Structure formats: C-alpha cells, structure tokens
Amino acid sequence: MKRFATPALVLGAFALTAPAFAGGYSEPVVEQPAIAPAPVAIMADTDWTGGYAGATLGYGWGDDALDDADDMTYGVFGGYNYDFGQFVLGGELEYLGSDIETGTAELEDMTRLKLRAGYDAGPALIYGVVGAAYANADIGGVSYDDTGYTYGLGVDYAVTDSVNVGAELLQNEFDGFDDSGSDLSATTLGARVSFKF
Numbered sequence: 001m002k003r004f005a006t007p008a009l010v011l012g013a014f015a016l017t018a019p020a021f022a023g024g025y026s027e028p029v030v031e032q033p034a035i036a037p038a039p040v041a042i043m044a045d046t047d048w049t050g051g052y053a054g055a056t057l058g059y060g061w062g063d064d065a066l067d068d069a070d071d072m073t074y075g076v077f078g079g080y081n082y083d084f085g086q087f088v089l090g091g092e093l094e095y096l097g098s099d100i101e102t103g104t105a106e107l108e109d110m111t112r113l114k115l116r117a118g119y120d121a122g123p124a125l126i127y128g129v130v131g132a133a134y135a136n137a138d139i140g141g142v143s144y145d146d147t148g149y150t151y152g153l154g155v156d157y158a159v160t161d162s163v164n165v166g167a168e169l170l171q172n173e174f175d176g177f178d179d180s181g182s183d184l185s186a187t188t189l190g191a192r193v194s195f196k197f
Contacts, residue, residue, distance in 0.1 A: 053078040054194025065182040071099035108136040148174035
C-alpha cells in the first residue's frame with residue numbers, strides 16, 4: 001500500500017501545482033503613473049489703453065553740423081494710448097538730454113511731441129512715430145534753438161499688466177537750424193521702460 005500511496009501523493013501535488021508552471025516565469029508588470037499633458041498657455045490679449053510714464057537710456061549719432069559726433073542720450077517721457085483692437089493710437093511727450101558733440105557743435109537736449117500708431121500683437125506693440133522736435137544746440141560757440149521734425153519706429157513689450165519695456169529708433173531733422181547757416185540732424189536709439197497707470 002505504501003508503494004501506491006507515495007506516488008499518488010506526488011502525482012496529486014504535481015497536479016495541483018502544474019497550472020503555476022504552465023506559462024513559465026514572467027516579470028511582474030509595474031504600472032507607470034499616468035503623465036498629465038502640459039498645460040497649454042493661452043496668450044491673453046493686452047489692453048494698451050491708458051496713460052504711462054517712463055525713462056529712456058540710449059545712444060545717438062549726428063550728421064550735418066554734428067557730423068561724426070556720437071554719444072549717450074537719456075530722458076523721461078509720458079503719454080497715452082488707445083487700443084482699438086489690433087490698432088493702437090497714442091501721443092507722447094519726451095524730454096531727451098544728450099552728450100552728442102563734436103569740437104564745434106553740441107546737441108544739448110531735445111523735447112519731442114510724438115504721434116504713435118501701431119499694431120497690437122498681444123504682449124507686443126509695434127508702432128511708427130511722427131512728430132515735432134524742439135532742440136537746443138551750441139554751434140561754433142553760439143547757443144541756438146529750433147523746431148524740426150522726428151520720425152521712426154518702436155516696439156513696446158508688456159512684461160506685466162503695468163510694466164513695459166521697449167526700444168525706439170528715431171531720426172531728428174532740423175533744416176537751417178535757427179538761421180545758423182547749418183543743418184542739424186541726429187539719429188537716436190533708446191531702450192525704454194515705462195509704467196502704465
């Protein structure tokens with residue numbers, strides 16, 4: 001009886017464990033955590049309507065009476081924009097001090113009244129400028145002042161709802177500067193920061 005009992009027990013145990021060996025050994029499946037997609041940034045429209053004031057620091061170079069002159073410029077400005085949707089219209093008053101000079105002529109300062117018209121590109125405002133410029137200059141040791149015109153291009157970028165940074169490139173022309181017998185022109189490039197209120 002012992003002869004049949006031992007093989008029967010072995011066969012029974014094998015029969016019970018056989019299903020465990022049927023598929024062979026496989027690595028346990030480790031579930032990966034689900035990765036959420038990155039949020040899509042939705043660019044909010046920037047409303048350029050409102051007043052602003054700021055400061056500028058830049059560089060300028062001259063022609064005519066200021067031929068071969070170049071140096072720093074610095075100033076303050078304030079203005080108002082109105083946003084019509086994709087079109088922005090505004091006005092600005094700027095005072096600009098200047099270190100632009102040669103041995104015989106010096107551009108001391110300019111006050112510019114500017115009309116700005118541009119395209120609202122979300123956080124950026126790309127605009128053109130036309131306006132009047134009033135300048136004080138010293139030519140040949142004599143002080144002169146005269147009114148001319150200014151034109152150029154600029155861009156502002158809204159860093160926050162109330163802080164803008166930008167740049168402006170303007171050409172300033174004064175023909176027959178204050179009957180001095182000399183024309184005077186200067187190109188200015190300024191970096192700007194302003195606060196909207």
